Every structure is written in structure tokens, then in C-alpha cells.
Amino acid sequence: MTEEIEKVRGHRGITDHLEPKRVISDYATYLKWRGLVKMAEPRVTHTITYPSAPSIWRERNRIFALHGVKCKTCGTVQYPPQRICAKCQTKDNFEAVRLSDKKGRIFSFSQDPLTGSPEGLVNFEDGGRIACYLSDAGFEELEIGQLVEMSFRKLELLRSDGIPVYFWKAIPVRA
Amino acid sequence: MPGIKDKVAIIGMGCTDFGEHWDKDVKDLIVEACYEAFEDAGIEPRDIQAAWWSTMQSGDLGRSLAYPLKLKYIPITRVENRCAGAHDAFINACYAVAAGAFDLVLVCGAEKLKDTGVPVAGMDPSILYGTRVEPLYVPPTAFAQLARRYFHHYGISYEEGKRLLSMIAVKNHHNGSLTPKAQFRQEITLEQAINAPMVSPPLGLLDCCGISDGAAAAIITRAELARNFRDDYILVKGAGMSCAYYYQAQVEDDLPLVSLEENVRASRMAYQEAGIKDPRQEIDLAIVHDCFTITELVIYEDLGFSPRGRAKEDIEAGTFTLEGELPVNTDGGLKCFGHPVGASGLRMMYEIYKQLQGKAGPRQVKDAKIGLANTLGGTPVEGATAAVVILGRRD
DSSP: OOOOGGTTOOOHHHHHHTTTHHHHHHSHHHHTTTTTTTTOOOOOOTTTTOOOHHHHTTTTHHHHHHHEEETTTTOOOOOOOOOOOOTOOOOOOEEEOOOOOOEEEEEEEETTTTTTEEEEEETTTOOOOOEBBBSOOOGGGGOTTTTEEEEEEEESOOOOSSEEEEEEEEEOOOO | OOTTTTTTEEEEEOOOBBBTTOOOOOHHHHHHHHHHHHHHHHHGGGGEEEEEEOOOOSSSSSSHHHHHHTTOSEEEEEETTBBBBHHHHHHHHHHHHHTSSSSSSSEEEEEEOSSSOOOOOOGOOOOOTTTSSOOOHHHHHHHHHHHHHHHHTTTHHHHHHHHHHHHHHHHHHHTTTTTTTTTOOOOOOHHHHTTSSEEETTGGGBBBOOOOBBEEEEEEEEEEHHTTTSSEEEEEEEEEEEEETTTTHHSSSTSSSSSOOHHHHHHHHHHHHHHHHSSSOSEEEEEEOSSSSHHHHHHHTTTSSSSOOHHHHHHHHTTOOOOSSSSSOTOOHHHHHHTTTTTHHHHHHHHHHHHTTTTOOGGGTTTTEEEEEEEEETTTTTTTEEEEEEEEOOO
């Protein structure tokens, strides 16, 4: 171990990740989430394609590192990364901004009737907004203005052909 | 003079019943709607020189409109702009007619949504790009976020918001009960609407429009040729369209999500072309895009009927009921007439067409001269296409 260990002191460990666990009230949901039992899935239209590995690879920065961009001309933070600035129309003059470690507040939210998942719009503390799933909270606990942080998750909402889809979800900030 | 005001006339229209047509496929619906229009115009199918064809998923190339009708080798533009498709098709057909490219044009919209177990229209999650990381947004989920944000922004409690939305549902059900071709024809009470099963809170079952099969059609020509076909032809007064970009409400973190700017701009464009300065006074009836009750509420403000943030007052005053100052959705709207996606814009115009001709029976708006139709394809979060068409009686 070197002195670099000092840089990661205080980071959340296993205990802290287990602490906000919520007990699921029915066994069937648990079995389904664990993939131990297959349940009927929502039938989807042809517009839902299988995930594309080249697409995921091209967008790996905005998916895995949750990079947005900041326009160097006008300073506007935008997600996902753009080539033409939404505010000042400048082309290709951005710097990357890491959003995964930013906190945010729920701007609006709702519940998807197909999957039961809450989803919403989150405004990041230093600019930028994301449309994403909200997790680790019962729907009734959510409210506009609630403080959230981003958590890296595996999305398994639809059939997959073996290409896993990972992305960030917003979760209430743990006390 | 730029624009197409008074240059294009509708000389015939048709519209099927909307609903669950297990015994009909999209070809049957196309034949029914188009032949009603041909008969109304007094023309034969072979007189049609060009067609514009609107469907979300019930057809592919122009060939899928030509097939049931046996249109042979005419130009057919196939339009897809979700729920705004029929207006997009109609507006562009008007431009072609106004330019003198064709004398007699068919516009048809049709949709067959009930055949498969795949949730569609109201429940269709579409994903545009291959990464598949975006959350699945079915329309109720997106419009529920608009509702929640609108209530928050204007200090309306959840209960009060639900009551306002339910009043819109009750109004539209009443109007639907007077409309023979509508999918849902039962009256409902405020309590039924407030307590209906939840779809995506705060939107319940009675806040969401019907999912339907149906088709509608219009025959158009240049205004100066219209009197050869009928005396009570209806003129196109103005048209507007406006598109947000994909996920604009995400990319721009300051969009307030209490209105649909697409609707504001499309209506302004149409009002300008039609020469309308005060829509609330000058429009006699409006058939608007009530895919959800919250959409109709916000549309009151976006189209300039109610002052910004004050739709509540007009809802409570009954301004938009059949007896009110500006009847909205006199035929039950998407809620009750139904919403076969590619056809809806034409069905809206069908109601206005009949109203302006004095043929709306128990729904008749007294002395209706100017009517407005509005469609919105897409959602407030992911971006939408808005369209507005204004029709008027001649003279």
C-alpha cells in the first residue's frame, strides 16, 4: 500500500452500500430481479432494437463516465455531449465535464407503467440536466427538489441478446 | 402575397367510426374513409392526381395507400410525424395544390393499433438510438412529468390538479356522448375521473385518450375550382408547424416543462397566416390534441386561449365547454373519439368541416365560421412536432 490510499479514505465501502437496503415485500419480485424466475415481459414494438455494441462503444464516455460537455464559448453545460451548442450554436468547441460525481435535484418525475420504474429529470448542481431512472426509493418518497446522486447500474428492462446495458440512475442522497 | 390563406379548399371529407375494429383491417378503414370523401366531393378515385398518406405504423411506402384504393401510378407522399402526421400531410398537400402542381389531391390518414399484443400509441416505448440507455418513455410517463411540474410551478396541489384534469375528462366525455362515430360515448362523473385506476400518476385511466383503429380523408383543390364541386366548400385559412429537437428538455437545463413551445410557435405561424390577432375572440371552435387531460390544459395557454398560468380559471368557468365562450373538442377529442395516430389530425378537421357546414347536429356550435385543429406528435420531454390548421367558411 502506498500513500495514494489517503486519496480514497472516506469513500463509501461495502457497509455503507448495504445500509440503505430496502426489504422487498414479495418473493416473486425478488426471484425475478435475481433472474431466478422468468416472468412475462412487456412486448415491445420493432422500434426497440437490441443494443448496438458499436453505438455503446462510440458513446462510452457519456455512458460509463457520464460525460457531458461545457461549451467553451458560452459556458453552458449540456448532456448528452453535443457538437453544436444548444445555446450559442458554436460548433465543436467543448470540453468534457464529468457528471457522475455531481449531485442534483429532481426537476420532475413519474412512474413508467410498463416496468413500474420511477424515472425523471434531474438538474445537476453545476449545470446540465439528465433524463434517467430513479432508484433506491419508493415512488411515494420522491418529490420535486429532492437531492439525488448518481449510481452506476445494470439496466435489464427488456430482452437482451447478451449485450448488457449499463447506465447511471439517480438515487436519493444517503444521509 | 406569401402564404396559402384562401388558396386551398376542402371539397370532401370522410371519417370512419374510431374504436376497436376487430373485423376490419387498415385496408377496410382506408376504403371507408376515402370513399365517403369521394362521395362527399362527387368525384371518382381515378380523378385523384396525387395523394399524401399519413400513418405511424400501419403502412410503409405510398404503395400501402394505393393498394386498397387501386390508385395507379400517382405520386404519393408517405408522411410519418407521429400524431401530427395527418396535419403534416395535409399542410404539405395544400402547398402542392396552392402551387398549382395538382388540381385534385387526396389526403388520408389511417391507423390499425389493436391487432397485436404490443402496446402502441399510448404505451409505445420508442428508442431512437442503439445505445439503449435512455429510460423507456411511454407517453403517459412523459406527460405525467409535465403535469407534476405544471402543478409545482403554479402552486396547485395534487388534489386540485387532479380535479382540474378530471373536469376536462368530464367535458370531453359529454361531447363524446353526442358524437356517433366516437369510440367512447358514455358520460362520466367527476368522481369517476378522479378515482379512476392510475396509469402514470397523476394521470389515471380517464386522463388518457383512447387507443383506436380508424381512418379519415380529405379531398382538396384550389379555391377558384372549388365551386365546381360544391357551394359550401371550406377554405384553409392558415397552417403552422414547429418541431422541438430530440430530448430538448434534457439538453437545455432551463426549459421549465410547463408548456409546449412547439404548440406556441405552430399556432403563432397559423394565426399570422390567417390574420388572427385574438384567438380567444376570433376562433369559434378548437379541436386540440388531448392525448392526456394535462395536454389539453397546457394547450389552452399555449394556443393563446387562456393567459399563461391561468388555465385553471377558464376550466372552472366552463369557458371551453360546448356552451362556453370557446368550445374545445366538441366531438369528444382524442379522449373519446379515439386516437388512431396517423388519422387523428384529419378527424379533427372532419369535425370542423361538418361544424362549419352546419352539420354537427346536437354538437353544433352556433354560427361557426372559423375552426382550429391542433396535433402534437411526440412528448414534452423527448420533443414534439406541433401542427395547427385553421379552416374557415367561405365569405
